[in-house]
Amino acid sequence: MEGGISWLMEGGASALPATMRRRELIVGLAVLALLAAGAWWARSPSPTAATAPAALARASGSDGLPDVTFTAATADAGGVRITLSLSPNPPVAFGTLRVRVRAESGGSVVPLDGGMVTFEMAMPMGDHHYTLVPGEQGWQEAAVVLPT
DSSP states (O other): OHHHHHHHHTTGGGGSOHHHHHHHHHHHHHHHHHHHHHHHHHHSOOGGGGGSOOTTSBOSSTTOOBOOSSSOEEEEETTEEEEEEEESSSOOTTSEEEEEEEEEETTEEOOOTTOEEEOOOSSOOSOOEEEOEEOGGGOEEEEEESOO
C-alpha cells in the first residue's frame, strides 16, 4: 500500500516512462477503434436484405397478411384496400421506425378514426400499441422504437 501512495505522491502517471505512456495510449486508441467499429457494424443494414423473399408472400402466421418487412404491401378487407409501409426497410433495432397506413375505398381515401398499430415480438418486451396520426396525402403515421 505504501508503494502505491508514494507513487501517487511522486507524480503519478507523469512519472511513468514515455514508452509506457505511449503503449497505454495506443492500446486505448485500439480499444476505442474496436468499439466504434462494433457499433457501426451493429447499426448497419443487413446484407441479406437484398436476398430476402418477396415481401408480398404470405406471412407464416394464420392471419394471412402480407409481410411488410422489406417493402410496402396491400391487403383487401371488406371492400377497403389497406396499404402499409415501414421506413427504414428492414427495420433496425433500437432505431425509430416510421409506420404508414393508408385506407382506400373506390379509389378515394378513407379516414381511419382511432387507428392503431399493434404488434408482438418473439420475446415479451412490453406492450406495442401506437396510435396513428394524420399525415400527408391521406396517410396515417406512427413513430415506433424497437424494442420498447
